[in-house]
Amino acid sequence: SAVISQKPSRDICQRGTSLTIQCQVDSQVTMMFWYRQQPGQSLTLIATANQGSEATYESGFVIDKFPISRPNLTFSTLTVSNMSPEDSSIYLCSVGGTNEKLFFGSGTQLSVL
Amino acid sequence: SQQGEEDPQALSIQEGENATMNCSYKTSINNLQWYRQNSGRGLVHLILIRSNEREKHSGRLRVTLDTSKKSSSLLITASRAADTASYFCATSDRGSTLGRLYFGRGTQLTVWP
Numbered sequence: 627s628a629v630i631s632q633k634p635s636r637d638i639c640q641r642g643t644s645l646t647i648q649c650q651v652d653s654q655v656t657m658m659f660w661y662r663q664q665p666g667q668s669l670t671l672i673a674t675a676n677q678g679s680e681a682t683y684e685s686g687f688v689i690d691k692f693p694i695s696r697p698n699l700t701f702s703t704l705t706v707s708n709m710s711p712e713d714s715s716i717y718l719c720s721v722g723g724t725n726e727k728l729f730f731g732s733g734t735q736l737s738v739l
Numbered sequence: 740s741q742q743g744e745e746d747p748q749a750l751s752i753q754e755g756e757n758a759t760m761n762c763s764y765k766t767s768i769n770n771l772q773w774y775r776q777n778s779g780r781g782l783v784h785l786i787l788i789r790s791n792e793r794e795k796h797s798g799r800l801r802v803t804l805d806t807s808k809k810s811s812s813l814l815i816t817a818s819r820a821a822d823t824a825s826y827f828c829a830t831s832d833r834g835s836t837l838g839r840l841y842f843g844r845g846t847q848l849t850v851w852p
Contacts, residue, residue, distance in 0.1 A: 727787055
C-alpha cells in the first residue's frame with residue numbers, strides 16, 4: 627500500500643487567484659494521477675503526471691489552467707490557476723498500487739468566492 | 740464516456756441490515772472496482788472484480804459482476820453505523836492506461852444505530 631500526504635486539506639480562495647496543491651507519497655511511483663470531484667458529482671481524471679515528462683491531460687483540461695509539476699518519483703503539485711467559483715471542488719491525488727487499484731490522498735477541498 | 744452509474748443515489752438502513760448498491764456501465768471493461776469515501780475526503784479501495792469473474796467476497800462485502808448486463812452490485816452484510824459513507828463504483832476500460840478510472844456519482848449510505 628502507499629501512504630499519500632496531500633496539502634492543504636482545504637482552502638478558501640478569491641476568484642482570479644491560484645492555488646498549488648502538494649502531494650507526497652511514501653514510496654517511489656512512476657505515475658501520479660490528479661482527480662477532481664465537483665460537488666455531488668463523481669471523480670474525473672484531470673491528468674496523469676509522469677516523472678521527467680510533461681503531464682498528460684484528459685479532454686476538457688488544459689495545462690494553462692491546471693499546470694502540474696513532477697520533480698521526482700515521490701512528489702507532485704497541481705496548480706489551479708485564475709480560479710473561478712466553478713473550480714470549487716475536491717481535488718485528489720492518487721497513485722496506482724498492485725492489481726490496478728488506486729490509493730488516494732485525503733483530498734483538498736477548495737472553495738472559490 | 741465509460742462512467743458508471745450507481746443506484747440508488749441514497750440508501751438509509753438500520754444497523755444489522757444488509758445494504759445493496761448497484762452499478763451500471765456502458766462498454767467493455769478490464770475490471771470494476773468499488774471505493775468508499777467518508778465525508779468528502781479521500782477514497783479507500785474496497786474490492787476489485789475482473790471481467791472474467793462473477794462474484795467476489797471480502798469480509799462483509801460481496802461483489803457480483805454481470806458483463807452481459809454491464810452491471811455490478813455491492814452487498815454489505817450486517818451493516819454498522821461506521822459503514823456510513825459514500826460508495827463509488829469505478830471501471831477500467833479495456834486498453835486503458837493504468838490509473839484512468841471512470842467513476843459513478845456514488846451511493847450515499849446512512850446506517851442508523
